[in-house]
Amino acid sequence: MGKFDGVLLASDFDNTLLYTEEALRSGAPVPPLPERNREALEYFMARGGRFAIATGRALPAFLNYAGMVPMNAPGVVCNGAAIYDFEKGEYLETAMLDAAARERGQAALDRFPGVAVEAYHIENVIHVVRPNEISRQHEHITKAALTEAPSLPDVPLPLGKLLFEADHETLEKVLAFFTAEGWAEDYELIFSVSHLLEMTIRGASKGGMVRRLAGRLGVSMEHVYCAGDEANDLSMLRAAAEGFAPANCSDAVRASGATLVCDAREGAIAQVVEILDRRYA
Incomplete structure (x- = not known):
């Protein structure tokens, strides 16, 4: 013992x-x-x-x-x-995220052009839509290559997490957008650092x-x-x-x-x- x-x-x-x-x-x-x-x-x-x-x-x-x-x-x-x-x-x-997550995430990207998003596939592939400087910094620190996709709906399911990447002020607007659309209650939306907004399924x-x-x-x-x-x-x-x-x-x-x-x-x-x-x- x-x-x-x-x-x-x-x-x-x-x-x-x-x-x-x-x-x-x-x-x-x-x-x-x-x-x-x-x-x-x-x-x-x-x-x-x-x-x-x-x-x-x-x-x-x-x-x-x-x-x-x-x-x-x-x-x-x-x-x-x-x-x-x-x-x-x-x-x-x-x-896993629900089937609507990709469309809702893409709606946020369409509303806020400066935002990038990483989409975490369960089969150990990290997809990225509209990569920015934060995406490349994140790629450096994780040593995990990003696979670029033209849009979130083009990323295959199942997905465990979406990671929105932008300055904090813009990400606060993304969070407010999800809330205004009535989608926030379906997900966990939380900052891991000021420039990264994490999205997983509720619970x-x-x-x-x-x-x-x-x-x-x-x-x-x-x-x-x-x-x-x-x-x-x-x-x-x-x-x-x-x-x-x-x-x-x-x-x-x-x-x-x-x-x-x-x-x-x-x-x-x-x-x-x-x-x-x-x-x-």
Whole structure:
């Protein structure tokens, strides 16, 4: 028996487990996983803990980095649209967008010409319509090639997520457009960073999928802990017995009541494990 038996820790990837913001902005290579985080996770798992990634990234955009992450549980990908078993190489659960999502997304593109959208196909293909500078920056940081399509209706189903890319002011107008059309209630529409607006089917969130993952693992939510830095992490931070956030987190996360730890560049997840180490002494 290990001290962390029956404990699940789920962490966001970008700017929580690994700080990628500088690479995104500068075009520099993505840094390695902080050694402090690696050692802490190996310690946690060796004593019975289960560690899972809960990322907004599509599967192909995370697979390029999966080898650097010590983990021993399936992960939440595509911002809550799926649970993926990295050991078996298969999806365990999916929550796909409805058939109307492509047409509604295209209506937003037609209304706002400066917006690009990435469409995440379940078969590990990322399509992009009207790519812009943000799309190319995102392609650099994920190392996942984008397949260009002339329009959203031309992108094949099934789709796990649409990702709208533009400046924040324009994306706020996209969100208002979905609300005015009466479509917003059918989806989860949330910012992962200021220039990325995520769209999944209603109920497909990190929090919802972490709950399902805990059930699959037989872990009580009383012993589920989550860490994240952006608004798309709030659902899992609130679902957890305790939510943690790195010091570099967004204002929305800071105001949520999450327990603040050190900056992601300093090994935020290692500090979370240290806290849990004292709690389960």
